[in-house]
Amino acid sequence: MTQQLNIEVRLKDNGYIIHIEPGILNRLGTIVSALGLRGSATIITDEQVGALYGRRIGSSLANTNVEMLAMPAGEQHKTLETVRQMYDGLLRLNRGRDSFIMAVGGGVVGDLAGFVAATYLRGIPFVQIPTTLLAQVDSSIGGKVGVDLPQGKNLVGAFYQPKVVCIDPTVLATLDKRHLSNGLVEVIKHGVIWHEQFFRYLEENVELLLSLDHETLVETIGRSCRIKGDVVEQDEKESGIRVILNFGHTIGHALETCTEYHEWLHGEAVAVGMLAETRIAQKLGLTTDDTFRRQEQLFQKVGLPTRLPPMDMERFQKTVLHDKKNLQMKIRLVLPVRIGQVQVVDDVPLSLVSETVRELTSQ
Amino acid sequence: MTQQLNIEVRLKDNGYIIHIEPGILNRLGTIVSALGLRGSATIITDEQVGALYGRRIGSSLANTNVEMLAMPAGEQHKTLETVRQMYDGLLRLNRGRDSFIMAVGGGVVGDLAGFVAATYLRGIPFVQIPTTLLAQVDSSIGGKVGVDLPQGKNLVGAFYQPKVVCIDPTVLATLDKRHLSNGLVEVIKHGVIWHEQFFRYLEENVELLLSLDHETLVETIGRSCRIKGDVVEQDEKESGIRVILNFGHTIGHALETCTEYHEWLHGEAVAVGMLAETRIAQKLGLTTDDTFRRQEQLFQKVGLPTRLPPMDMERFQKTVLHDKKNLQMKIRLVLPVRIGQVQVVDDVPLSLVSETVRELTSQ
Numbered sequence: 001m002t003q004q005l006n007i008e009v010r011l012k013d014n015g016y017i018i019h020i021e022p023g024i025l026n027r028l029g030t031i032v033s034a035l036g037l038r039g040s041a042t043i044i045t046d047e048q049v050g051a052l053y054g055r056r057i058g059s060s061l062a063n064t065n066v067e068m069l070a071m072p073a074g075e076q077h078k079t080l081e082t083v084r085q086m087y088d089g090l091l092r093l094n095r096g097r098d099s100f101i102m103a104v105g106g107g108v109v110g111d112l113a114g115f116v117a118a119t120y121l122r123g124i125p126f127v128q129i130p131t132t133l134l135a136q137v138d139s140s141i142g143g144k145v146g147v148d149l150p151q152g153k154n155l156v157g158a159f160y161q162p163k164v165v166c167i168d169p170t171v172l173a174t175l176d177k178r179h180l181s182n183g184l185v186e187v188i189k190h191g192v193i194w195h196e197q198f199f200r201y202l203e204e205n206v207e208l209l210l211s212l213d214h215e216t217l218v219e220t221i222g223r224s225c226r227i228k229g230d231v232v233e234q235d236e237k238e239s240g241i242r243v244i245l246n247f248g249h250t251i252g253h254a255l256e257t258c259t260e261y262h263e264w265l266h267g268e269a270v271a272v273g274m275l276a277e278t279r280i281a282q283k284l285g286l287t288t289d290d291t292f293r294r295q296e297q298l299f300q301k302v303g304l305p306t307r308l309p310p311m312d313m314e315r316f317q318k319t320v321l322h323d324k325k326n327l328q329m330k331i332r333l334v335l336p337v338r339i340g341q342v343q344v345v346d347d348v349p350l351s352l353v354s355e356t357v358r359e360l361t362s363q
Numbered sequence: 364m365t366q367q368l369n370i371e372v373r374l375k376d377n378g379y380i381i382h383i384e385p386g387i388l389n390r391l392g393t394i395v396s397a398l399g400l401r402g403s404a405t406i407i408t409d410e411q412v413g414a415l416y417g418r419r420i421g422s423s424l425a426n427t428n429v430e431m432l433a434m435p436a437g438e439q440h441k442t443l444e445t446v447r448q449m450y451d452g453l454l455r456l457n458r459g460r461d462s463f464i465m466a467v468g469g470g471v472v473g474d475l476a477g478f479v480a481a482t483y484l485r486g487i488p489f490v491q492i493p494t495t496l497l498a499q500v501d502s503s504i505g506g507k508v509g510v511d512l513p514q515g516k517n518l519v520g521a522f523y524q525p526k527v528v529c530i531d532p533t534v535l536a537t538l539d540k541r542h543l544s545n546g547l548v549e550v551i552k553h554g555v556i557w558h559e560q561f562f563r564y565l566e567e568n569v570e571l572l573l574s575l576d577h578e579t580l581v582e583t584i585g586r587s588c589r590i591k592g593d594v595v596e597q598d599e600k601e602s603g604i605r606v607i608l609n610f611g612h613t614i615g616h617a618l619e620t621c622t623e624y625h626e627w628l629h630g631e632a633v634a635v636g637m638l639a640e641t642r643i644a645q646k647l648g649l650t651t652d653d654t655f656r657r658q659e660q661l662f663q664k665v666g667l668p669t670r671l672p673p674m675d676m677e678r679f680q681k682t683v684l685h686d687k688k689n690l691q692m693k694i695r696l697v698l699p700v701r702i703g704q705v706q707v708v709d710d711v712p713l714s715l716v717s718e719t720v721r722e723l724t725s726q
Contacts, residue, residue: 080443084443087518091515119482119519121520122509122517122519122520122522144485146482155454156485
């Protein structure tokens with residue numbers, strides 16, 4: 001029975017452990033002090049998560065000087081302005097290079113707090129305590145930190161690794177079902193790009209997962225983190241293979257942008273992005289309909305959308321072209337060959353993308 | 364005869380070459396393309412330096428798509444707001460991850476452009492083309508990049524190494540004498556902290572240096588870069604020995620802050636900081652009066668101040684205590700044992716600092 005898992009991410013200079021353990025929030029003090037983090041702690045969180053866990057985490061660090069800085073919740077606050085407010089807060093608290101940051105929250109908090117940690121006094125240590133499934137299996141791992149600009153998502157940032165990632169699956173009980181499904185998309189994506197057997201495990205255990213069975217959660221989060229860790233170990237700075245993690249994201253991001261981030265959660269947009277990109281792979285003769293159907297069925301079981309909303313296609317095309325992974329106006333996509341394997345295809349015709357998006361648009 | 368020098372900075376992942384060569388500005392194109400930097404180039408500079416060298420550098424990169432982004436000159440513009448304007452400029456130019464930045468200017472431009480390079484799209488390559496002596500021997504080497512906050516200097520930044528540093532000593536002819544002397548302070552500091560023989564070379568060649576003799580400049584800049592490179596190689600992220608580069612800077616920074624950066628150039632403040640910290644070392648019995656006199660005489664030959672201006676001592680003390688290198692309110696100083704060797708002393712009494720500063724204040 002899987003009660004807790006430790007996953008090691010082995011990097012050249014700055015490897016770290018991902019602890020997955022129900023109830024770990026109560027013993028963070030032991031973990032950080034074992035890492036030599038003995039200075040003042042600053043919890044960076046959002047107002048919602050801070051209200052839920054701030055006190056509990058504070059008291060788990062009984063012997064440390066702990067203070068909390070809370071930002072308003074939401075992607076619209078993942079900005080340089082919020083970063084500046086965090087710098088002000090850290091300076092007000094007189095935090096020096098011997099202090100450290102604990103990022104407690106979803107992906108927005110982790111990305112922003114990680115960027116603050118990467119740049120305050122040219123970098124102080126930080127710890128990731130992801131509290132959404134999406135952050136637990138994806139954004140908290142790999143060291144990508146940053147903020148959005150008005151021109152687009154994640155245009156400013158750094159590669160900066162946490163000292164440790166502590167994942168408590170029990171916190172998922174406070175997530176609504178929609179946010180749980182949202183996180184499952186990246187889990188499913190990990191199966192599609194890397195590991196057919198894990199994809200099958202998800203097909204077989206989706207009900208247990210949705211009922212938040214602890215053992216299934218630990219196993220699923222652990223396997224998913226291991227896949228992400230494998231990819232990151234091979235390509236810390238995203239100059240090669242790491243690009244496969246973008247499967248579903250080129251079309252997904254464009255969808256998010258065109259709907260102004262209002263109607264769709266990130267995972268929901270990525271789910272339909274994965275389906276659209278799989279259909280494109282089919283049209284290019286790279287994969288079979290089975291690859292599409294298995295993803296579609298799993299998304300349906302999880303309660304995720306499988307069709308795109310009607311969109312202004314001209315704007316959509318422009319957005320796809322400006323995606324920062326498309327250098328020099330080429331359309332480059334990560335496409336599945338089969339469940340468990342993807343490949344990078346350069347110069348996918350924009351017309352094929354548009355045609356596919358139109359076909360997968362709900363009437 | 365020393366006509367050109369190449370200094371290698373050997374770091375674990377990202378070592379690079381410092382080329383010191385009169386006229387190198389005319390052949391930057393060859394150098395960057397030999398490094399594999401073949402994408403679009405963005406020159407980040409200030410309005411003054413851009414007017415002097417922008418066109419010349421642009422035409423040395425004949426086969427590359429080159430554009431220039433110029434900030435207003437001056438430390439008061441080394442801010443997050445200017446960084447944001449640079450992000451906007453890069454996005455307007457549609458710069459992707461395959462593009463690179465050329466930082467052309469003094470320390471302010473190098474620090475700011477380096478921070479933009481470190482964070483735009485999570486980091487794109489950059490090249491340092493320092494055009495002041497201070498930047499050539501100090502700030503362009505070592506990978507410290509960043510900007511100021513209203514609360515203090517260099518509070519935000521990163522460690523981010525350039526792909527190459529290209530130093531053209533002929534550009535120093537456009538510097539006024541005061542800015543030349545300003546840069547010589549860090550050169551002299553390198554002698555005091557690391558190399559008595561180099562200090563003696565400076566004592567013997569100061570007139571040739573001030574007359575901008577090319578051979579002496581190449582030799583001096585080269586030796587100074589070699590010392591800085593030695594220290595940085597041993598401690599890239601400033602967790603140990605690199606702190607010795609701060610000799611003269613604790614008191615120097617406090618002086619800059621207390622005079623609002625108006626009356627004193629950075630090097631001038633560091634020069635009197637070095638003298639004050641040397642006197643403190645004497646009072647602690649660590650060194651002899653000779654260590655003080657040799658520095659004082661060399662500073663005088665170069666035309667640098669050797670006494671502090673009258674200051675509000677209460678504010679000065681507060682500023683020294685808040686210097687970010689003084690964690691947890693201790694006063695930690697790098698003090699000379701003799702010319703060529705320093706040591707770090709923790710817990711220097713604040714009263715001794717104040718007493719010494721008072722004694723070295725001009726009437």
